[in-house]
Amino acid sequence: MAFLSSRRKKARLAPELDDQELGRLLKSLLATTRTGTIATTDLCVAQISRLLDQEEGDWDRKGHRISVLADYLAASHLARSWTAREPRNANALLLHSWTQLAVGRSQGRLESADAVVESCLRAAEILPQDPTPWVILLGVARLERWEQSQAFGVWNEVLARDRWNREAYLNMLGYLSPDEAGSRMQVLDFVDALGARMPANAPCAATELTAQVVQYQAVLDRGGFEALVARNHWSQTMAAQALDRVAHTWAQPGFLQHARALADLNLLAYALLAADRRREARPVFEALGGTVTEWPWRAGGDPVTEFDQGQRRAMAGQ
Known part of the structure; x- marks a missing residue:
């Protein structure tokens, strides 16, 4: 995770986060998938396979890598082609499955x-x-x-298989929400x-x-007077304590080391501003x-614009 001096870098969407190898692969895929030839497919598959192995x-x-690749390849046939060629390749099966899940999420159904x-x-x-096959199955659930x-x-x-799997916990949080298959009480218990x-x-x-930000954004979405006083959410005991527990530790160098640490810091920055x-x-x-x-910034409009404006406010301390 890169820590900066007082000189700010330009805000940018980066689905790979700080995974430089994944970022290079995404750029390579962008450059090589435009032709759609068999040779191009072979090259892309070889690159993806090498990274996942x-x-x-x-x-x-x-x-993290499979989820980012699945979102990136959702509109292509690359993952399907890889599975057809190597039906006993577990990573090919996983990428294809997660790609189908990504398409299903965008369409509301599989x-x-x-x-x-x-x-x-x-x-x-x-x-x-x-654990990855089972994580994907939670998305299906x-x-x-x-x-x-x-x-x-x-x-x-x-x-x-993986006691603290990030994607699995977030999937269960969504599944147990009142908007899906659970209730507010089940979310709290979880x-x-x-x-x-x-x-x-x-x-x-x-x-x-995440649970607190989802609840806060739900209040904003209701509009009217509730949206005008939505900031009050963060003065409530549970929300304030959730922020207090992480506000002064997550940004410390080396504290968060998992693959999507920068996504969690985006969440924290958003919540602190809110x-x-x-x-x-x-x-x-x-x-x-x-x-x-993209999330949670997209709730207010263009994510990069929202992030940049928030960053300026934070740096000004106003």
């Missing part, structure tokens, strides 16, 4: 949930120690509104149970703050080095 056993990094489930289970057979017994069964499979035993710098450390705690937001922006994530 590097992180075998680092499930946090692998999950084209074929059964096909995604089958691909994930085949990958799980090939790599039984890998959300879109398909699986019964809670099924969703929790998949959840337990993830935890057996967050409370996590906080009681989670290491402060675990990959899933942002689960509690709570009008601008001085505390300043070191967070400095730690980000201009790296912007």
Whole structure:
């Protein structure tokens, strides 16, 4: 994670975050996929395969890379082509499955949930120690509104392989929300149970703050008087405590080391500004080095513009 001097870098969207190898691969894919030839497909597959093979056993990094690649390749046939060529390649199956999930999220439904489930289970057979197939299945559970017994069964499979898997916790947070298959009380119970035993710098450390930001943005979305006083959310005990627990530790060099640490710092910067705690937001922006994530900034408009304006306010301390 890059920490800055007082000189600010230009704000920019970077789905790879600080993963430089992934960033180079995305640029290479952009340059080589335009022709659509067989040779191009072979080259792209080789590059992706090489990158994913590097992180075998680092499930946090692998999950980050596959999720970013899946979003990037959602409109292409590359992942499908790779699976067709290598049907016993677990990473090909996982990338294809996550790509289908990315398309399903954008459309509100999966084209074929059964096909995604089958691909994930085949990958799980090939790599039984890998939590990634089960993480993808949690995403399927959300879109398909699986019964809670099924969703929790998949959840337990993830935890057996990767106790603090970031994507899994955020998926369960969404699944248990009143907008999906749960209730506000279930969200509170889930967050409370996590906080009681989670290491402060675990990959899933942002689960509690994510829940608070989601609730805050829901108030903004209702508009009217509620939106005008939405800032009051951050003076409530649970929201204030969630911020207090992380405001002075996350931006410290080396404290957060997981693959999506910069995404969590974006969340923290946003929440501190929403709570009008601008001085505390300043070191967070400095730690980000201009790296912007779509969420949560897109709730206010263009993410880069929102981030840049927030950064200026934090640096001014006003």
